[in-house]
Amino acid sequence: MIRTKHLTKRFGHITALDSVSIGIGEGVTLILGPNGGGKSTFLNLCAGTYRPTEGVIRVFGGDPWADANVRQRFGVSFDPPALPKHRTGREWLEFLAEIRGGSTSDIIEAFSLGGFLDRRISTYSAGMMKRLSIASAFVGEPELVLLDEPLVNLDFDAIPEIVGLLERFASEGLSIVVVSHIWKPFLEFADRVVVIAGGRVKHDGSVEEVASALSLI
Numbered sequence: 001m002i003r004t005k006h007l008t009k010r011f012g013h014i015t016a017l018d019s020v021s022i023g024i025g026e027g028v029t030l031i032l033g034p035n036g037g038g039k040s041t042f043l044n045l046c047a048g049t050y051r052p053t054e055g056v057i058r059v060f061g062g063d064p065w066a067d068a069n070v071r072q073r074f075g076v077s078f079d080p081p082a083l084p085k086h087r088t089g090r091e092w093l094e095f096l097a098e099i100r101g102g103s104t105s106d107i108i109e110a111f112s113l114g115g116f117l118d119r120r121i122s123t124y125s126a127g128m129m130k131r132l133s134i135a136s137a138f139v140g141e142p143e144l145v146l147l148d149e150p151l152v153n154l155d156f157d158a159i160p161e162i163v164g165l166l167e168r169f170a171s172e173g174l175s176i177v178v179v180s181h182i183w184k185p186f187l188e189f190a191d192r193v194v195v196i197a198g199g200r201v202k203h204d205g206s207v208e209e210v211a212s213a214l215s216l217i
């Protein structure tokens with residue numbers, strides 16, 4: 001699904017990602033690592049929002065930077081959320097559905113957005129924005145969603161709710177690549193854990209392999 005070869009991203013003199021060669025298949029992949037390790041850079045390269053400095057990334061066999069047909073097949077939620085502040089949540093979801101296809105009603109219901117969807121996004125709390133941002137990734141019936149810190153800013157009740165939803169979508173065949181510092185809930189159903197630190201892949205394996213190596217469980 002995702003394949004990289006010597007994937008490198010530099011920002012000036014900073015090497016954020018350093019010659020990473022990895023394949024990520026179907027299922028749920030949890031990406032962990034220290035602050036500044038390169039996780040969000042990796043996700044942005046997968047999403048086609050960053051262009052590699054060197055090396056190659058292929059998502060569904062195509063170049064996510066250059067190929068809109070590739071981008072059509074996945075959804076993405078960034079952290080902090082990238083949302084148009086002067087639109088309502090409903091306008092934003094409808095705009096996405098126009099571009100990406102599919103309906104928004106199931107997504108609105110699944111993510112319990114109804115209570116605030118007709119307000120301007122500029123009036124949302126951080127948790128509301130996060131909920132809308134994650135929901136946005138599901139518009140257009142994607143085969144894969146890329147989620148950067150989906151649990152940040154969610155309250156104690158919302159965390160198990162959103163994790164439960166993601167687990168349900170995963171059990172229905174959706175692939176998920178998730179970067180999260182709140183990793184524990186994902187260990188329950190992740191198929192694979194990748195640790196990125198210092199711009200490189202430091203660990204890569206099943207939950208049992210990586211989590212026990214890092215004493216996470």
Ligand SMILES: Nc1ncnc2c1ncn2[C@@H]1O[C@H](COP(=O)(O)OP(=O)(O)OP(=O)(O)O)[C@@H](O)[C@H]1O
Binds near residue numbers: 014033036038
């Ligand atoms: N747009 C940018 N311009 C300049 N430097 C950047 C940019 N984005 C990331 N970096 C740098 O690249 C490195 C990797 O950052 P990245 O955001 O990918 O790490 P991360 O693992 O996601 O960190 P965190 O867990 O803190 O979110 C850091 O040194 C960061 O300062």
